[in-house]
Amino acid sequence: xxxxxxxxxxxxxxxxxxxxxxxxxxxxxxTPHYEQSEAGREQTREASLELTYGLTGDWAAGVEVPYLxxxxxxxxGSGIADINLFTKYxxxxxxxxxxxESAAVxxxxxxxxxxxxxTGSNDAIVGLAYGYESRKWYRWASVRYRLxxxxxxxxxxxxxxxIDIAGGVRLQPSAYLEADTVxxxxxxxxxxxxxxxxxxxxxxxxxxxxxxxxxxxxxxxNFAVKAGAQIPLINDLNGAQRGSDYxxxxxxxxxx
Numbered sequence: 001x002x003x004x005x006x007x008x009x010x011x012x013x014x015x016x017x018x019x020x021x022x023x024x025x026x027x028x029x030x031t032p033h034y035e036q037s038e039a040g041r042e043q044t045r046e047a048s049l050e051l052t053y054g055l056t057g058d059w060a061a062g063v064e065v066p067y068l069x070x071x072x073x074x075x076x077g078s079g080i081a082d083i084n085l086f087t088k089y090x091x092x093x094x095x096x097x098x099x100x101e102s103a104a105v106x107x108x109x110x111x112x113x114x115x116x117x118x119t120g121s122n123d124a125i126v127g128l129a130y131g132y133e134s135r136k137w138y139r140w141a142s143v144r145y146r147l148x149x150x151x152x153x154x155x156x157x158x159x160x161x162x163i164d165i166a167g168g169v170r171l172q173p174s175a176y177l178e179a180d181t182v183x184x185x186x187x188x189x190x191x192x193x194x195x196x197x198x199x200x201x202x203x204x205x206x207x208x209x210x211x212x213x214x215x216x217x218x219x220x221x222n223f224a225v226k227a228g229a230q231i232p233l234i235n236d237l238n239g240a241q242r243g244s245d246y247x248x249x250x251x252x253x254x255x256x
Contacts, residue, residue, distance in 0.1 A: 015215040015228035015249055016188050017164030018129040018142035020104035022090045023054030023255070029062075033226075033251035040242030045069040046081070061087040082118040085109045099134040106144070112151075120151035127162075138168030138182060158193030158206045168217070177221060184215040188230060194238060204239030211247070224253040 013019025023029055029052040037044050046069070052062035063085055069078040086108040093102040106127035112118055127144035146160040166186040174180040187210065194206035215228025227250045235243030 012133060012138060012168065012182055012217050012219075013131070014140050014164065014166040014168075014184060014186050015217070015226050015251070016186055016211075016213050016230060016247075017140055017166050018106055018127050018144060018162075019140050020088075020090055020102040020129045020131040022058055022060040022088055022104065023052060025054050025057045027054035028052070028256040030254045030256075031251055033249065035247070035249045037247040038245045040245070042242070043071045058090040058093075059087070061085075082110045082123075083113045085111075099132065101130075101132045103128070103130045105129075112149075119148070119157065120153070120155070121149035121157065123148045135173060136170050138166075138170075138184075140164070140166040140168075154198040156196040158195045160193070161189075161191040163189040163191070166213075179218065179220045182217040184213075184217060184228065186213040186215065186228070187211070188213055202239075204241050207237030207241065208234065209237065209244060210234040211244070222255040224255075226251040226253065 013021045029050075031050040031052070033048055033050065035044075035046045035048075046066050048064055048066035050062060050064040052060050054060050063083065065083055066081040067079070068081040086106070088104050088106045090102055090104040093100065106125070106129060108125040108127075110119070110123040110125070112120060112122050123146060125144055125146045127142060129142040130140065132139045142162075142164045144162040144164075146162070148157040148159055150156045164186060166184060168182045168184045170180070170182050172181070189208070189210045191208050192206045195202045210233045211230035212233050213228050213230045215226065218225045228248070230244070230247035232244050232246070237243055
């Protein structure tokens with residue numbers, strides 16, 4: 001990997017999509033990140049802390065604790081959201097001359113733990129990710145499926161597909177242990193089913209959104225900054241829902 005990247009322990013993944021990167025055995029990754037989105041009169045802000053541990057060279061697991069703040073039609077709501085438990089296993093890796101391809105499966109469990117800002121249900125996400133990394137070019141593709149449980153009030157939020165395609169380029173090759181910059185461009189799609197309340201479909205739920213998402217991945221030794229913004233391309237939501245105006249994300253990563 002030294003011939004691929006000046007920061008050998010800091011493999012690259014997209015900002016919004018899912019990549020196949022896993023930690024080395026015994027490695028620890030600490031990632032605080034902040035996300036903000038707006039749709040009509042609703043603005044959502046989420047700050048979370050993520051901790052990942054490398055169980056083996058191909059298998060990592062971790063936990064994420066989010067804090068959610070929602071401003072919906074001038075009514076505020078905030079608090080600790082549902083804790084996420086996740087794991088990723090890289091089942092395929094192909095090393096070439098100055099390049100590497102890999103693929104991984106992903107699983108996340110979101111139990112109903114957030115008393116004030118949770119979804120009120122037990123949810124799960126499964127995913128599959130592919131990635132290619134060379135000295136200059138990157139590419140990724142992933143698909144995720146979110147299975148939402150039923151809440152105590154009888155609300156069954158619709159299940160959701162996420163489809164992501166991304167590419168990256170390193171315009172200026174960096175020397176070993178120098179700061180390194182990769183520019184990213186992603187295409188992110190979300191396809192949601194209608195929600196149900198006590199067995200009845202809710203007309204103002206579900207639908208499709210696609211985003212074009214420029215971003216950056218900047219690394220220096222064992223520290224990285226990931227940032228990007230999602231710009232709406234296609235908005236085909238059901239009923240009277242307001243589509244997303246924008247989404248933005250900033251993440252800081254430390255590897256130990």
